[in-house]
Amino acid sequence: MSSLLVQMLEGTVTSLQIFFLTLLFSLPLGFVVARGRMSKIRIVRWLIDLYIQIMRGTPLILQLIFFYFAPFYLFGASYDRFTACIVAFVVNYSAYFAEIYRSGLQSIDKGQYEASHVLGFRKSYTFFHIILPQVIKKIMPALGNEVITLVKDTALAQTIGVAELFRVAQTASSREFSTVPIFIAGIFYFVMNYIVSRIFVLAEKKLDYYR
């Protein structure tokens, strides 16, 4: 039993690695994608839209398989499962985050830009000091939802053989003819998401000082 728990904790570490690495890359990348989606150049807008549609319109599990096997079929070379898994998650989540950012950016009144312009703020100053703080407040609930989904989605990494929490649980389950490991994994996911949602509640409270 204790060796099972140790195995599951190791799996959890891998799950958390997927989780944090995905956030680390896709949170900023989502902004780049959002800007591209709102670009004045039509072809850029169109290409970014196509990318977002593909990411949202196909299963993540399929994208994982694609990013794992595509390099082999296309270039005859492959990279390790974990890297493929991170690439797939980052590419997928950047698309979702981009849509959340876009909704936030578009909800800011144009009067905020105009007031900033008239007061003499430069464009980047306006973005980082006036617009971005308001966008972050507006998107917090949607962002929280997406991050919670990400915790659960890490379980999909097992599709390409990454030994994350759910795969460890499943292997143990079939080895011991018991569903207990699966149940324990469920508790692990629940605890992780409980922490994530608490963090978002705190963040929303902290930003609640203005409307």
Place this chain on the structure above:
Amino acid sequence: MQEMIRLTDLKKSFGSVEVLKGISFSVNRGQVLSIIGPSGSGKSTLLRIITQLEKADDGSLVIDGQELFTSRSGQAVYNRENARAIGLKTGLVFQSFNLFPHFNVLRNITEAQRAVLRRSKDESEAKAMQLLRKMELEDKALMYPCQLSGGQQQRVSIARALALDPEILFFDEPTSALDPELTREILHVIRALAEEKMTMAVVTHEMNFAKAISDNAIFMDSGVIVEQGTELFSDPKEERTRKFISSFDS
């Protein structure tokens, strides 16, 4: 008398709609110009071009001796070097205040002083408090815009504009979002500024107020100046002006 604004033959279209069809006027230092006219007559667009929120199509504009744009073969050519300096000479107060909701009142007034004029924290805060006293809002310095009434928000936005020491202050229907009582607060503030000889151009629907404070007035309709001069309030010459002015008598 020193000329603060000289606008000549300004033209502007949005797509195929010509909203300004050759507007010319000038404002001297310390004078108040009121701009009146029905909705859609181009008043706001006019202010937005002078405050650089929109680009002119044709015409020329000189602010305090500096040229913002000039007409060359039927097109407005901007003087990029002057644009920023001129922007600092002009301030604009919006109909919808456009305060920064995530900053408290004090920071709304200090932010541009610090970021744009590079004033120190102490200096910008002292300036902000002095303006808040003037606006009778010194007890609201640490509140957020959402905690204030519309009239208070508009007074903060006037203080925010004044904090950069503009040479000319523009008002774009500053009381249109306010009920009559709050409107009085704002008109009181603008009147006080007029008495201090602040150069101002005010787009407004408050006829009695405009008549009382203006040194000059223009009546605009469908993109042209129909009539000019303060007599248009009491003794309008043009039929269109007469109709518009009388629509305010109740």
